[in-house]
Amino acid sequence: MIEFRSVTKQFPDGTVAVKEFDLVIPPRKTTVLVGSSGCGKTTLLRMINRMIDPTSGHILIDGEDTAALAPVKLRRRIGYVMQNSGLLPHRKVIDNVATVPVLNGVPKKEARAHALELLDTVGLDRSLADKYPRQLSGGQQQRVGVARGLAADPNILLMDEPFGAVDPIVRAELQQETIRLQQGLGKTVVFVTHDIDEAFLLGHQVVILQKGGHIAQVGTPAEILANPADDFVASFVGADKGKRVLRIEKVGGRDVVVDENGTPTGVLQP
């Protein structure tokens, strides 16, 4: 469990990225922080592994205040996946995946053997182990990034817009992969995105943020769709238009679901 307790972050240039932020992130679930740029979502994420330190307030992991933990040690037990993978270009895929275990003192041979298994886990062929990151496609690099994030078997996995730079088809694949991994491994995943569809797809808990880290609404996707807290949330999730406004039409005795424009999207099962 991760807790934010009235966390404020003001950067040296005066911008207040996050103000008096409170949130509880439940264990073994996926929590998605979603909002437009400038809402402080990445700042919040990076405060969890102390890449950024809060100006005031506390962040607790399983009841332990992170301010009391050494940043480097903390980061090694939290997985981190970022946009553009952030792999080390001069190291082979296998060594990139093994980075954190090796930093933690696991013998290289052992770390590599485990890294090979992780390639299987994230759906990469083992033949890619000896390639360099730049010889891989963007989607493959992201998978390596995920494998690296999982290598030290962390309880928490932070994902900072990890699929922002890959094409829609690959993104859909990677999203399904993320759901599968989260369910299979039971990690606490904190995921940052600006894409509400991605948020609803992946999140058990979705946190909709406004400027300055102000929480517009927290809830399951269904809760948010059913009862948008205000007009901002309603328009942000698109509850008032297009494909989210569905109604039923009777066609040949069956209940056909159609969207705002009357385009059919499916059939209700009795």
Place this chain on the structure above:
Amino acid sequence: MKWLESNFELVWQLTLAHIALSVPPIVIGFLISIPIAWVANRYRVSRGTILVVLGLLYTIPSLPLFIFMPIVLGTPLLSSVNVSVALTIYAVALMVRTAADGLESVDKDTLLAASAMGYSAWQRFWRVELPLSGPVLLSGLRVVSASTVSLATIGSVVGVTSLGYLFINGFQRNIAAEVITGIVAVLVIAVVFDLILVLLGRVVLPWSRRERTGSTRASRRQAALLSGGVS
């Protein structure tokens, strides 16, 4: 200071001679470099060949090059033409690579857009490619200017008049003040030239003055340039 007061006329004459010796190589070197760089970029093969040959020319130490010049040009050993031509060779060798990089650094989409709007190849070069590579050309020209001004002093070893005379004479007569005066005068010329180039850049390329944050790329290029050098 005392030495300078009593020899001001000499220093002034040498300063003028030094400027006269170093300006033509800077200007001519720059003008020659642009078409060579263009040709270098035009074809893959020519780029490699031209840049390697110029790189090797640049490797030739200055004193030997001053001495080879009379043989190649048929000029007298003590002629200032030797030094001017040698300095021009260095300027070209240094400038072509930067110019080639500069021309190549122009955004390909911008060039595509220019062609799509109906610029001919000739117009596109003069109105789009050349101005857009201006900032990189300028940074290269500043390096060329500083190194040419400094190198011109070595001409005095082979008897060509420049501020280097103050080094030679100061050494023979054991006057440190004279040598220091020479060093300072060279640095002053280099700084003045640099300021002129920067001002020229602001006038010719007003659009290129970007925000401080956006300047990292340019300053990295500057740093990269600085790791190369002349003697």
Place this chain on the structure above:
Amino acid sequence: MNLILDGIAWILDPANQTGPGGWFARLGEQLAYTFGAVAIAAIIAIPLGYLVGHTGRGRDVAVSLSGGFRALPSLGVLILLGLGLGIGFRAPLITFVILAIPPILAGAYAGFEAVDRKTIDAARAVGMTEGQIVRQVEVPLGLPLLIGGIRSGVLQVVATATLAAYVSGGALGAFIFEGVATRNYSETLGASILVTLLALILEGVFALIQKLVVPRGVVAREIKEVRTVSSRPRAAVGSPIQEGK
């Protein structure tokens, strides 16, 4: 061209080769100056450049220092130090150290700066300490540019070492000055040819070293890019590699 042949004949004449005044010994002096000065300069400049490159502090000072030194006339510095320290090897050596510091400093910090900020950010995020980031990420990825800087330093010093003879510091320049003074043109030319050949050989050697130290993952991308995109093969690590003189 007969003069060139005279110069070559001077080089090949055994009488000019051996003994303390022969060109074998002078060549050795030239190389000793070069590698001695570059080694001392490297000890000073590399840690300093790494510090600037890693922290980003003092960057402006380092840039303007490297730029300003380019305009410093090495002959003037040599003679000034010669007047202060007397004739011999000390004044040339110090001059050449001063000459070699800026390119090595620039190579060291430019190498660090050329590393993608995202890569460093990621290294920090997975839990590398600052020391590990320097050793495992910045040093290997910055090595090509550092070697480029050292290459520039070596070539500048090997060229300028010719001037050492002006303050009786020996090296190949001794023949050039002697030849000019005694109007023995073949001696001057012979030594000039030797210095030029030495510079060209060192250039070749360093070009090779530089190719070898580019981390393989970085080369991997180059190959890929050349195949797919035509124009910018060496943007990240290339420009200063051949920038050296």
